[in-house]
Amino acid sequence: MANITKITELILESLKELNQLLPPDQQLPLSPETKLFGSEGLLDSLGLINLVVILEERIYNEFNVEVTISGDLSTLQQDNTFKNIQTLSEHITRTMQNKTP
């Protein structure tokens, strides 16, 4: 069952994998306080795309559930879903709870 702690853990694992795609001086700190996207965010748009795809795959591998974060990416950018790890965790947890019958 998805809970916010587990989701946060998956996000941090995804960031670790994402860092392999980033130059050393642009790699993200693996911390719940890390700001992801937006005015103070550390990711550019390609980084965001990579994070979303990696994270969706990790969620699938963990829960055997397809969660589509990417479909409404532009909406998520506008409403600060990707502001930091906490906001992202909350969004995903809500999405998964909505999927559970």
Place this chain on the structure above:
Amino acid sequence: MSRNAKTKILIISDFNADNFSEYLKNDEESPAVISNTSLFGQTMQTLADFSMPCWLDSPEFLIVWTQLHQISSSFNHFLIYEKSSIDSCFNEIDAFCNKLAEAAQRVTALFVPTWTVPAHNRGLGVIDLKNDHGIGNILMRANLRLIDNLKSTTNIYILNAQRWMELAGARNANNPKLWYMGKIAFGNEVFREAGRDIKSAIRAIRGQARKLIILDLDNTIWGGIIGETGKENLRLGGHDPVGESFVDFQKALKALKTRGILLAIVSKNDENIAIDAISSHPEMILQLNDFVGWRINWKDKAENILELASELNIGLQSIVFIDDSPNERSRVREAISEVEVPDWPEDSLLYTKTLLSMRCFDSFAITEEDMQRTKLYTAEKERTAAHTAGQSLDEWLHSLETHVIAEQLTSINLSRTVQLLNKTNQMNLSTRRMTETELSIWAEQKNHHLWTFRVTDKFGDAGLTGIASLEIEKGTVSIIDFILSCRILGRKIEQAMLHFIINKAKQLGGEKIEATYIPTPKNQVCLSFWKESSGFVENADSGIFTYNNLASYPLPASIVLVEN
């Protein structure tokens, strides 16, 4: 290039290759890389215009990774089941290959991944391969066309991208989300596998392939501990999954040996018991004569490996050590950092898969010498053994009946010559590293001359084991390359080569001949030869050795020299 300089790679692609570029840069395996991507979707333009900014950094290696439907508009029609012509498709592929061949002249090597189509595209389904217009059918023929067009260009390497897709798995090979959101054609696992293969290829081109596997015995090439169970109770062959897995592992090792990789044993065992098992167990695939040496005793394995490497005159950086014991692996890793010690699975059913997936044996060519390498080493042991007590060096050399055959560089010996040029470290005057194309171009210049030297004796043919090249400028003849395989050092082949090239220098009008020694961490042997045995005079300040009297340089009496 300095030892710490990063390798420059340019990636030309028709998709966003930024992820691939970053994997290459961040991957810790050697070589360290600076990679640059051209503007994607401009493949043919970038291949046609060398003034574009991406070329200005003079990349050493080029990767051109495309999708067939971007190269061939005919294939686009096939993808949507419209009528099209396979000949038109081939014409487009041929034009692409011509551009690749031109670009290849600007780099050390060019890598071209084969074309793939996502696994979820089943094309015409059950008749997709049978029908000449099936997507799978055309894709295979297109890739064969690509291979046939490019295989004769010596510095172009076609890489099997389908393998990367299979290793990544269907879910990860092609992710439509990455494509639609970022124009990234493949999943990151594909890029990881591609990066590993490309770095392995670069190491192979630079002569850094591993060439000796040192093997443990118990639970490594057979199941069980022979000292405890006896050979009758070893798990080897038979109707037993574990026994079968060990037989297959031995077969895979033997296949590597046929390809030119040497095998040796380092095992903590009673030597007589181990040798008896190897020689007489009915399921043994590997026989004693498959191994070029062994140390079977109770000594420290790291110590044994060092002794064996010294006996075989093989550099530690050429060795792989395989042992089922994590403790032994850890010991050797710590003691001898140059030896590659792969992590090894606990389950013998995974041994063959692990061995076959190793990239460290990748070579840019397989020559006749490679296929005979074990025999060459065994013959060398016989030569050394024939040196009887009390026999002088000259008597022994006479007894070998050595013939040295000198020959110019040809298309037939080019591959082996470049292999020797790139992998010889010890007896190497200038340690130049060149591709086949680069060496051919160098040798064709009017004032350059290169000869190869093949050595035979009564024990067999040691193969092409020497290279000497000259550059002539206004009466001064400079020896550029002076190379001899470590297997045949100290048999006066060196002096025979000098005799030959000094005679050639005279014939070419030279007045004096000199050799400039370029030091490396590994060619002290070469310096010792030039200082002590060459007959040349050293200028200690410049590192140049000179032979002023071109009248005569004696041929060693123990050698018969022939020019082809």
